[in-house]
Amino acid sequence: MTSSSTTPKGAPAARRLSAFLYRHERLRLAGLLTPPVLWLVVLYLGSLGVMLVSSLWSVNDFTGALVKKTSFANYHTLFSQSVYRTVALRTVGIAIAVTVIDLVLALPLAFFISKIVRSRRWRYALLIMVTMPLWASYLVKGYAWRIMFDKGGVIDWMAAPIGLHGPGLGLTATVVALAYLWLPYMVLPVYAGLERLPESLLEASADLGASSVRTLRSVVLPLLIPSVVAGSIFTFSLTLGDYIMVKIVGGTTQMFANIVYDNVGVAGNLPFAAAAAVFPIVVVVAYLAAVRRTGALENL
């Protein structure tokens, strides 16, 4: 096709413009790409960069004004003072507990939906039932668990006949509420992974004489590892960044993100908050890098 103009003279401007754009692919691409890229790179990445740079600054103790002298003092404080270490370890521990609980709940559920339920309509309905609460308001779920765990609440009411009472608001409540929040994020990748499992492998394993338990152990679970890890990425990173749920059901418990939040608001020490915020970022990025080998990232 020659590049000579075949648009008839006198054609309306719109047609000439569209013909022009059709031939100049790069221009079309540039037009499509500029606004989103500007938004993402300049606004978002730019602000992330500003935040990281400000973590190297500090705040004047008396006036509260920003002191733009570069130093690693903030990071030094984070590493040396034991309270931050404690909270960091506690947060990681909570994240691990939440991931485990979600795994224990999600695996049978995903298995049931994927392998046991035969009718397509029921499978679809069950999946919707699992994902719908994802969109119920976060705060509503927090409030729900506050009602459940509060003194005189639902859990106390259920435990009363046996003579026990619930643990009340605190660490247990935080772990349960967070596990509750992220459960759908674990069910969905595991379900997708199960769906991708070829039936032929299961049949071959049975043909070779394996019992169902052995099949589960040697065939299914190893193949599910990428999906499980994909789910755990969600539960882990979401827990690390969460500071609201612990305020609602945690009583006096503190998680790492609370440190970030408190320093932005009351203490007005943005550089320190920024430095603290680097911790969850680093952990999540490190986790992502570590699990890349398991192929989980393609399962997101």
Added chain:
Amino acid sequence: MLLGVAAAIALAFIYVPLIVVLVNSFNVSKVFSWPPRGFTLTWWDKAIVNTGVRSAVFTSVKAGLGATAIAMLLGSMFSVAVVRYRWFGRDSLSLIVILPIALPGIVTGIALNSAFRTVLVPLGISFGLFTVVLGHATFCIVVVFNNVAARLRRTGRTLQEASMDLGATTWQTFRFVTFPAVRSALVAGALLSFALSFDEIVVTSFTAGPSIQTLPQWIFNNLFRPNQAPIVNAVAAALVVLFIVPVYLAQRLSDGSTGGRI
């Protein structure tokens, strides 16, 4: 069957708390007590007339609409660019677009907060609805992007090229061929993005400033006030019911593809 029981327990775990919120919104006693001694509609009544609730709902709706509009525009532009063209940096930028939703909200929150403080405030733009919309749009883009990109990948470009061969202009092709094909994915993305923006609390609390209040902020601020507790409960129960419809619609529109939140 054991698996069925385990699955039922998991499902019960998911739905019982929501049902508790619903039931408790009718609880007669003002101070929290369970099980409810009686049922009443007064709290729903009080919630509807409460001015704080109404202005918060209005603010949230405005923010949601603004953020969704921006996200629809930028998200669909970006998805066309990613799916239909090959260019340098395509893969890395596709990863970057996910970051606002993948990184903890608090990170996005303080990043945007410090950026607005250093750039916008000196220009005279103070924190308010505009900054909230900017923040929300940033993480709503990826929701629209995912939906539209998935649909574009499925429809392929042959129809577009055929239309051009038959003499349609770019605009006509878009109007009669491309747009109808992606329309339902766009609507699904818009619904999800609105829901996401409406419920968002973390980034909002960093970008809203003192002058406005979205509904989640209202809930959070009133959560610990004993007098307001029953009203908060009624609002929460209303949200449980209200979210189900748009999300169900969005799922149906996106052909039941079982992706995750993003």
